[in-house]
Amino acid sequence: DAGITQSPRHKVTETGTPVTLRCHQTENHRYMYWYRQDPGHGLRLIHYSYGVKDTDKGEVSDGYSVSRSKTEDFLLTLESATSSQTSVYFCAISESLVYEQYFGPGTRLTVT
C-alpha cells in the first residue's frame, strides 16, 4: 500500500469555524490531489499540487484553500465551514500526470 495518511479521520465542527485537513505521504510523489466524495456526485477534484508551493484549483474549489510547504504534506483548509461542505475528503498522490493515483483512507467531515 502507498504510504498515505490523512488526519483527522473523523471531525464534527460547527458552521463558521475554520477546519484544516492534513494529507501526509511517504512516497516522495510530486503530485497531490484533494477530492470530495458525495452521493450522486462521485468524486470531484477540489485542488491539486504539482510541486512544493505549486497549487491550482480543481472543479469545486470555492470555499477551500490549500498549501504545500513540503513534498510530503498537503493541507486543505475550509476558512469558514458550511453545511454544504459536509462530505468525505480523500487525498491522492501520483508520480506522474498519466500514472495511477493512490488514495488515502479519507476524512469524514460533518458541519453542523
Add this chain to the structure above:
Amino acid sequence: GNSVTQMEGPVTLSEEAFLTINCTYTATGYPSLFWYVQYPGEGLQLLLKATKADDKGSNKGFEATYRKETTSFHLEKGSVQVSDSAVYFCALTTAGGTSYGKLTFGQGTILTVHP
C-alpha cells in the same frame, strides 16, 4: 472536456456468476484508463489500469480492455465472490493542457454478491 459514463447500479449477483460493468468515455487526447474499487468505509484502491489502445489490465481475476474504437473499458470477472461486494469506479486521466492529471470518475456502480 473529459467524461466517464458507467452502467447504473446497483448490480446484484449470486456467487460464481459472471460480472460485467460497462464503462464508456469521452476524452481530449489519449487517456489512461483505470478501475478503482471502494470497500465500505475505506478509500479507493486501484484495481487495474490500461494506458494505450488494446491494452488489457488485469488483477484479482478482474479484466478490462482499452477499446479505442468503441471508447470503452468494460470491467469483467468470470466468477464473483461475496468478498467482491463493493463500489466500482471507472476513471480516466489525460496529460497536457489544464488537466494536470486530474482523474475524471464515473458515478460508481454498487456491486452486491450473495452466497
